[in-house]
Each structure stands twice: as C-alpha cells, then as structure tokens.
Amino acid sequence: MSFSIKEMAQKARVASRQLAKLSAQKKNAVLASIADNLVSMSDRILAANQQDLANGRAAGLSEAMLDRLALTEQSLAGIAGAVRQIASQDDPVGSIRDIRRQPSGIDVGKMRIPLGVIAMIYESRPNVTIDAAALCFKAGNAVVLRGGKEALHSNLALAECIHLALQAHGLDPHAVVVIPDPDRAIMNELMTLNQYIDLIIPRGGEGLIRFVSENSRIPVIQHFKGVCHLYVDKAADEVKALGLLTNGKTQRTGVCNALETLLVHKEIAPTFLPMAAAMFDERKVRVHACAQSLGYFHNAEPASEADWDAEYLALEIAVRIVDDYQQAVEHLEQYSSGHTEVIATQDYSTAQQFIRDINSAVVMANASSRFSDGGELGLGAEIGISTSKLHAYGPMGVESLTTEKFVVLGDGHIRQ
Secondary structure, X not given: OOOOHHHHHHHHHHHHHHHOOOOHHHHHHHXXXXXXXXXXXXXXXXXXXXXXXXXXXXXXOOHXXXXXXXXXXXXXXXXXXXXHHHHHOOOOOOOEEEEEEOOOOOEEEEEEEEOOEEEEEEOOOOHHHHHHHHHHHHOOOEEEEEOOHXXXXXXXXXXXXXXXXXXXXXXXXXXXXXXOOXXXXXXXXXXXXXXOOOEEEEEOOHHHHHHHHHHOOOOEXXXXXXXXXXXXXXXXXXXXXXXXXXXXXXXXXXXXXXXXXXXXXXXXXXXXXXXXXXHHHHHOOEEEEOOOOHHXXXXXXXXXXXXXXXXXXXXXXXXXXEOOHHHHXXXXXXXOOOOEEEEEOOOHHHHHHHHHHOOOOEEEEOOOHHHOOOOOOOOOOOOOEEOOOOOOOEEOOOHHHEEEEEEEEXXXXXXX
C-alpha cells in the first residue's frame, strides 16, 4: 500500500486552519451527522469488526484484548450518544477569561484556542477512533489517528462515517486522517513530523507508551498503566466496600479503571476479607495475598514485590493488609501509577484527608473506580487519561485539547 504519512500530516495542518475558524453551530452539526452515520451504517461497521475479531482470535489475542476490540449494536449506540453529548457541551474555543486592567491601563485576558494537529497512537479499541475524532473536532483541532493492526477494518469503517459527515458539510476530509496502513515504519515517521503535528497522545499498553515517549520529537501526553487501588478503611461500611470491590474488579477486567490492588485496614480485615474471599471464589478471581492476608483465601498465591506494580487486566488482584491509614498512603505513594485511587470509609474527615493526601489523576471516596471515565465524569468522552502532570491530568475532554493565548486590549496605549 502506497501511503505518505508526511503528505497526510501536511494536509491535516492545512485542514486545522479551517477547523480553528468554525462556529460552534457548524461543529455541532457535523458531530450530529457523525452520530447519525454511526447508527445508519452500523451493519457495515459491525461486519468489519467481526472480521477484526476473527483475525484476533486466529492470532491468539487475549480475552482482555478481544473485549476491547469488540463492537456491538449497543456499544455503537453508546458511542453515537457520546458524540451527541460532546456536541451538546459548551464550545471552549474563543472564550476569554480573567480580563484584568493593569496599572498601565491595558486590559489583559486569556482566550482558549485549538492546539492545532493532534496525533493519536492507540491499540485495539476502535471506539477511540470516534471519541478522539469527535473531541479533537469539537476543540477545533485536526487529528491523525493511527490505530493498531488488530482493529484496522473497524477503524476504516468508522473513518468512513466521519469523512461522509465532513464532506456533507463542505469541510476538508483531512481534518480527520485515519492511517490505513499499520506498518510500524509509518508510526515511527509520524513521531518525527513536529513541523506539522503539535501533540501526540499514545493510548494502549505500557510498552507502546514508553516507546512513543522515548522516540517522539513531538510533545507527548502519557497515559501509563492503570494500577488502581481500593483502600478499605477501618471505618468503612463493609457492604458498600464489597460493592465497590466487586464492581471495580469484576465488571470489566480489561480496562484501565479496573481495580488491581486491595488495601485493607487491619482492624476491619477479620470481618471484611472473608466477604471479599467469598466474592473472589464466586467470580473466580485469582488472588495474590500478602503474608498477613494469605490465610483468608483458599487458593491465593503469596504476593511478590512485582504484584504491587501489576496491571493484571484480568480476574486477578493483589491484596495487602495495612496497619493504619498512613501505611495505606505510603503504599499508594510508592506503587500508584497516578491513575485512580478509592477509599471506602464512613469517616468524613478520613475521606477528606485521603482526597488531600493522594495526588493521582482521579481520587474517589465511596465510589467505584469504574467511574474514572470521561463520559461518567461529564466530559462526553475522553481522548485518554493523562498521567502526566502537564496542562491536562486525568480524563481529557474537549477543554484539555485547547490551550490559551494572551489577549491585550488597549486604546493607543504605549509602554512608558
């Protein structure tokens, strides 16, 4: 397949200038067309997805990877709904804040503007193709999308929905470039095109993110692994805590907001861990337990140091009993990946202390880690969950895909 990524990036840069000037109404109309196309073209998209799933099974993809790859009528309707929710949000582009008069007499404010051209490098989730395109478009950015080879047919079918909508509204189709060739050499070249691309967001396994971070000439926002923790405090409601554990660990295992480590205060362990063990047995969850907690489980393995860093993405969890709240915090400070941490406690002051002490991208009190998602947090969708403490941290929605410029208003003012 003959494909020039440099030429596509150049065309995306040209298209980005058109997008930056679009009205909110025009952008919302295009997004509505994309959502409509997702529904009307669902048979074609699902047929392409079945081809990818068949290829994935033949290639020996894990169940977690196949789960991420799969599309259904219901999930397509959900993706279309997310696009409509993005359209319904306020457009940040052009908004001005903090206008203040300076001693010189000039008025100074900051205006939101698009970043320009964003490149996404991601693996098996085809929904990222739509989420990223819709969010970037709403924020006035062009986007270059490089999905994994395992989702190639799905991504190309989804790209058709987008391009038909852009063409129907008289817009440059290069506003959204979906790379049709999964050749690794194209990805490597993409990471060198800093004259056309303003930001790269890798989304996938830790190996992919490290590779992009180490080899890109373009600024990178990292989405490292989700080693998410639940700490069950001595003042927890045990039934509620068990619900958080069950939902966080077993609802969907192959996602970055699933729980990977359970920390339990020693005072509540004798009553809570038997409940957790029964649930793990019922759900067939494999347990890696610390020495103090090992006896609560039937077939647990002794936890190693590597288990505290593990992102299992499977029915598997590490369990540790901690002496007190401070030891739980120290564990998180040492092993957290900066994604999502949860405390279960009915003590308001402890909950507030946890929220202050823990600086992961999302910190929760008495709510499931599964809510650590752009849609659930009111963003409509997310382009990724940033674990880089840059301009964006946590789930990234439309506003995170913009920056600010200074705006100065005067009336012939000159500097003295």
